[in-house]
Structures are given as structure tokens and as C-alpha cells.
Amino acid sequence: MAVVKDTAVAAPAVRAGRLSRLLDDETRLGRLMLAPAILYIALLVGLPFFLALYFSLTDITVGSRTLHFVGLKKFHEVIHTPTFKLALKNTFIFAFVSQLLVLILAKILALALVKDFRGKWFVRLLILLPWVAPISLGSIGWLWILDSIYSVVNWVLVHWRFVREPLRLLGILDPRMPPMWLGQPELAMASIITVHVWRLLPLATVILLAGLTSIPKDIHDAAAVDGAGFWRHLFEITIPLVAPIMIVAVLFGFIFAFTDMIVIYVLTRGGPYNSTQVLASLAFFTGIDGGDLAEGAAISLFLFPLLVAAAFIFLRIARRAEVT
């Protein structure tokens, strides 16, 4: 009440005074500067999230004007389709295998990059490329590399004798029928995993590298003086000290691997016979291409428990970082 009166009585002077008071009042200024960002995030992340929950409980489609509340019916329907079961299984295989490979390779690569050498910045740039380039375009590069007729990989397999002969003798390769990398179910899954490892390796490597370079040199020196060999050093000093940061790398990797649909959309569209379908791509094909928004929303929400788990781990790390 009083505020309103103030403004009404002596406008300019008072307003200037209040403005300058506002600009100095830390609490209120703080809230004012933070509010727009919070509001934006609430409207464009929070609101859609609850809409997704709501949609999944209705029968909404792309064209529909009215929607009916159907409870958990969609979830129930979805769970019982074979495609969903397959997609769920694929999502886990895809995420776990690619993350395991990423972690092992990133660890090796990071150890190799800790050393200083000439041209390191250029090597780092080349290693970083897959992460920075738009993944939809990187995947097209792979589409060409793995093409059914003109694949360079197959050309090497068929034309380079020292590659061809051992594989042929082992019975892995029939030079007259080279592998269809994206056309055979197991190979398609392996190809998708390879492209994903390719894409996520750089981020994991640079995160681990940051962890490795932050270990004080004294610790390494002390271990060397005490006679620790390479493996002992690796498992008893380096890995434990980098562990928290490794968790961060794994966490991001999992989130990207579990929720990504771009690689699959470009390379296989979930085929052949849904053998590379994952939850994210299935949600897209059902919800947008198929027009069944409710079912698409229901499928995508199966990713949510996973994200809660990720957030939980993340919070614990953040808290530990604060304490130290």
C-alpha cells in the first residue's frame, strides 16, 4: 500500500532513489538478475516436462483437437509391444558397450596425451573433431565409409592381401560377399556402437586429461621413489585420484548414449528389422513420424528414471567437490 502511495506523490525523485536503492540492494538485485533465466528454463524445460507426463496419460495425436485422459493405458500398451522390448534391450546394450569401450580407450588416449610433445595442439584438434562437428554430419561421413557397395572398409578387406588372407583363412570373410555393415542386424549394431564410441571418445578423453594433469607431480615422484611400477602406479595412484572425474565423464557419456537418436536416424533408421531401434528413436518414429504423441511421450519417459539416477550421482560429486 505504502509503496503505491509513494510513487503517486513524488514520482521522479523517489523513483530515481528507488532505482539506485534497487541497484545497490544485493538480495533484490540478485533475484532480479536471476529471474529471467529461471523463468525461461521453467517455461521451456519444466513446463514441457510436465506436459510430457500429462500427454503420456492421454490419447493425444498430432492432429487431435480434444484429448481424453486414459490413465496408464498407453504405458501398459507400450510395454507389451515386441518393438518396445527390443528397443529397451538395444538401448542398454548400446549404452553399456559403447561406454565401456569409451572409458577404456579414453583412459589410454588420455595417458598418451599427458606427455608434452611437439604438435600436441594439432593432435588434440584432430582427436576433438568428432565431438565438435555436428553429429548428424559426422554420421553421414560414416554412412559413406560403410556404404553397401562403395565402402572403403570393404575395399581394404577385399583388395589388401595381408588383410584379406588371414581373415579368409579364419573363415570370417568371404571376399565375394563382403559384409553389409548397416544391413545385417549384428553388424548394424556394431557399426552404431563404433560410431558412438567415435563420437564420445573425445569428450571422455579431454575430461580424463583434465583429471590427470591436476594430480600434483609430488605424488608421482613419491611413488617413483618408493619403487612403484607402471601397473601399480596406474591402479593404486592414478586411477583412484582420477576416479571422481572419471565418474563425470561416464555420466555425460551415459546420458548422451542413452538419449541419442541422431546416429541411428542417419545410419539405419532403427533397421534392419528394428535391430538398432532404441527408446529415443522409437519415441521419435512413434510420436512425430507416426503422429501418436501420447505413445511417443510414454516411450520417452522410460528414459526418466535413468536421468534421475544420473542427477543423483552428479549431486553427490558436486557436493564432494564443494567440501574439498
Place this chain on the structure above:
Amino acid sequence: MRRGSVRALLGGGAHFGLLAAFVAFTAFPFYWMLVTMFKETSDLLNPNNNPFLFNQPPTLEHLRVLFGETLFGQWLLNTAFVGVLVVAITLLLAVPAGYSLARLTGRLGEQLGIAIFLTYLVPPTILFIPLSRVVATLGLQDSLWSLVLVYPSFTVPFCTWLLMGFFKAIPRDLEEAAMIDGYSRFGAFAKVVIPISVAGVLTVVIFSFTLVMQEFVYALTFITAARRFTVSVGVPTFLVRGDVYFWGSLMGACFIASVPIAVLYNFFLDRFISGFTVGAVK
């Protein structure tokens, strides 16, 4: 002594070989794009030709087709248009928010900061279906403005977090001295803190722009007209039509749209990493 140097040499060789193998894996697709874009189509599509060689002289034909006969140039412009606006919105929201979290909101601010960062982890995969309805309700479907509206939802959280870390690292004395000189708190922020934060702001600009270039799911969902696509969606959906792949132009498009931004990104890498690692590394 001699054994030592042989060992060092062997170690050096192994180190070099290891790095070469990794670089071959990560960079090969880009090298392959570069080679393919200069090859004649008849050279590319002859299975008996050695794909590592130029069996016919290099050509610029694919690039001419790409810029002259496809919408590639338009897609680059669209991406730049969305990118510039999203970067502007991101700065407008994230710079004040980052400062507020770093200096003005205390204990609560730290928790809010983490909460904001967590929203970056909510993937487009969960949000694109409801957002497609929101965009339709606002009448923005098939318009680049839908992307301008939605993209800050993933750039703002990460950039606020990055800037918070950045502002925290600035010595408080600077602002306190400015305030003693008669600036208000906000004045000190605008006149003293921002000018010395150019590096942080530039980091956010590059990072947001790369995210915009990479985004795929929202653009694929909201946009239908070919001439309104961004690069990341236009190239895979409209340069590949039916069964006809124009590999030369396609690889040219991929190379041109990915490598320059990667070079730029590389300069700012360390800052992004410190953001990603949440202060677990100091």
C-alpha cells in the same frame, strides 16, 4: 646408457604409433569427406578403382553443385540467423544470472546453480514431443523462430554455469574498489566486471553457437519446409533423397559445416572442460 636410449626410442615409437592409431580413428571420416568432395562421381562409383587415389583428376564440380543447385547456402544462412539470435538471448539471460549466482545469492545461489545445471541434463528426447505441441499452439511451426525460442533452453543452463565459475574467479576487490568510487552494485557489474570478462563471454558465444549448429532433434521435429532447415538437418534429410546419394556434394557439405567451427572450438576447450567437470578438478 645405450640401452636407455634404445628404450626411450622404442617408447617414443610406441607413443607415436598409439597416437597415430587414435588420430586415424577420430579424423579419418573428415579426411574421407575432404577427399571425396574433390573426386569425379564416375571415379567414386567405380568399385574397381582404388578409393585412396585420384583415378581421375580432381574436380570442383561437387562444390559448384552444392552452392549453386542445392539449398546448402540457405541452410548455412538459416543456421547463422538462429545462431546469432540464440547467442544474443543466451548472453542476455546467462550473464546476469551467472553473476547473480556467483556473488549475490549466497548459499541459496549455489544450490540454484546446481539445479540450473541439472536441467542441461534433461535431454531433447523427453521434451521434443510436448514442445512440438507448444510450438504449434504458438503458431511457430515450420518457422525458424521456433528454434530461436527453444534453443536457449539448452544453451542458458550450461552457459549460466560456465559464467558463474568465471565470475567467481574474479577478485572481489575489483568490484569493491569500484563501489567505493561511487558505482552501485549493478554499475560495478556493468562497468567493471563485464569489460574484464570478455574471455568468458566469448567462450559462451562459441559454445552456444556450436550447440546450435549441432542440434538436430528439435529442428527435425519443428521444421518441414526444405528451405527453412538448418545445416545439421538439411544435409542429411534433403541431400539424401530416395536412393540417390550425391556423395561428392554431400561430403563437401559435411566437411564445410563441421571443420571450421571445430578449429575455433579447440581454442576454448579448457574452459568448457572446467565447466563439464563441475569443479571436481581445480
